Amino acid sequence: MVLAASSLTDAFQELEREHERQNPGIDVQLSFAGSSVLAMQLEQGGAGDVLATASEEHMQKLVDAHAIGEHAVFAYNELVVAVPANNPARLERFEDLARVPRVVLGTADVPVGKYADALIERARSKLGSAFSDGVYAHVVSREANVRLVLAKVALGEADAAIVYRSDVKEGRTKAIEVPPDLRERATYPIGVAARAKQPRLARAFMAYVLSDEGQAVLGKHRLIPARASQTAAAK
Numbered sequence: 001m002v003l004a005a006s007s008l009t010d011a012f013q014e015l016e017r018e019h020e021r022q023n024p025g026i027d028v029q030l031s032f033a034g035s036s037v038l039a040m041q042l043e044q045g046g047a048g049d050v051l052a053t054a055s056e057e058h059m060q061k062l063v064d065a066h067a068i069g070e071h072a073v074f075a076y077n078e079l080v081v082a083v084p085a086n087n088p089a090r091l092e093r094f095e096d097l098a099r100v101p102r103v104v105l106g107t108a109d110v111p112v113g114k115y116a117d118a119l120i121e122r123a124r125s126k127l128g129s130a131f132s133d134g135v136y137a138h139v140v141s142r143e144a145n146v147r148l149v150l151a152k153v154a155l156g157e158a159d160a161a162i163v164y165r166s167d168v169k170e171g172r173t174k175a176i177e178v179p180p181d182l183r184e185r186a187t188y189p190i191g192v193a194a195r196a197k198q199p200r201l202a203r204a205f206m207a208y209v210l211s212d213e214g215q216a217v218l219g220k221h222r223l224i225p226a227r228a229s230q231t232a233a234a235k
Contacts, residue, residue: 001029001047001197002205003038005054005188006145007077007112007164011221012052018217019208028205034110034145042193043067049202052190052209054111054146054164059189071191074209076224077164079119079184080175082153087174089159094178095127097160098134104152104161105142111186112146116162119184126182166222188223 004012009032016028031038035053039062042048051068053059054077062068083091089100097103106113124132140158143149146167152158154172164186168175178184190209192202208214215225 001031002050002052003031003033003042003048004052005035005038005111006032006147007054007167008032008052008188008223009147011166011218011223014217014221015209015214018213019205023204026201032147034106036109036111037144045195047197048193049196049198050190050192050205052188054186054188055114056187056189058111059191063191067194068191069194070203070206071189072206072210073187073226074190074215075188075218075226077166077186077188078224079115079162079178079186080165080168081178082150082161082163082168082173083159083176084153084156085170085172085174088156091160091176094123094176094182095131098131098138100138100160102140102157102159103135103138104149104158105139106146106149106162107142107144110145112149112163113142115184115186119162119178119182122182122184185224188226 012030016030019028020026035055035058038051039058042051043062043065059071081094081097091100105116120132120135146163149161150163150167153161190206192206196202215227219225
């Protein structure tokens with residue numbers, strides 16, 4: 001049983017298929033939700049062999065509580081502004097987000113919401129309080145995970161939302177880039193549950209995610225593989 005953040009849905013579904021194909025007889029079960037929900041579930045003794053979150057904070061709390069054993073960072077992500085494909089608010093630059101009538105963010109207790117708030121606060125120092133105050137004044141809802149945030153845009157119920165780059169699929173939505181000096185990077189750790197019912201299989205799945213093949217799958221889904229980032233940093 002793999003508990004994974006909502007923003008990992010597409011990538012982990014492919015990882016599941018490939019891991020099962022290479023290991024006949026193994027059934028990887030995926031459960032997706034907001035990172036805070038999954039962390040609470042595991043902390044309270046819920047079922048789960050592997051946890052993959054969009055939050056180092058949630059993972060560290062579980063490590064400190066001895067609910068997670070072996071763990072490692074496996075990927076990163078970046079925030080963008082998602083708008084409907086027809087872009088009714090005519091938003092072309094991040095700097096104009098404050099004038100958009102309907103903005104959606106994640107709730108303050110889930111990673112996509114925390115990262116969005118950090119981005120907006122960073123923008124306050126660069127673009128002024130009129131920007132950040134304007135964005136918050138136009139927030140029409142806060143959602144419990146990034147998929148729900150993006151759905152508001154795709155359904156035309158919002159003019160813009162702050163989401164992860166990997167979640168924006170061309171078609172119903174498109175991405176507006178955040179200026180390089182304001183970019184907020186999300187960190188994704190994965191770990192084996194201390195009370196895992198299948199610890200050997202859990203470690204094997206985690207190793208696959210961290211392998212060259214697994215990292216390539218993550219990159220295909222527009223996540224930033226941790227191994228690639230470590231190699232770039234070494235150079």
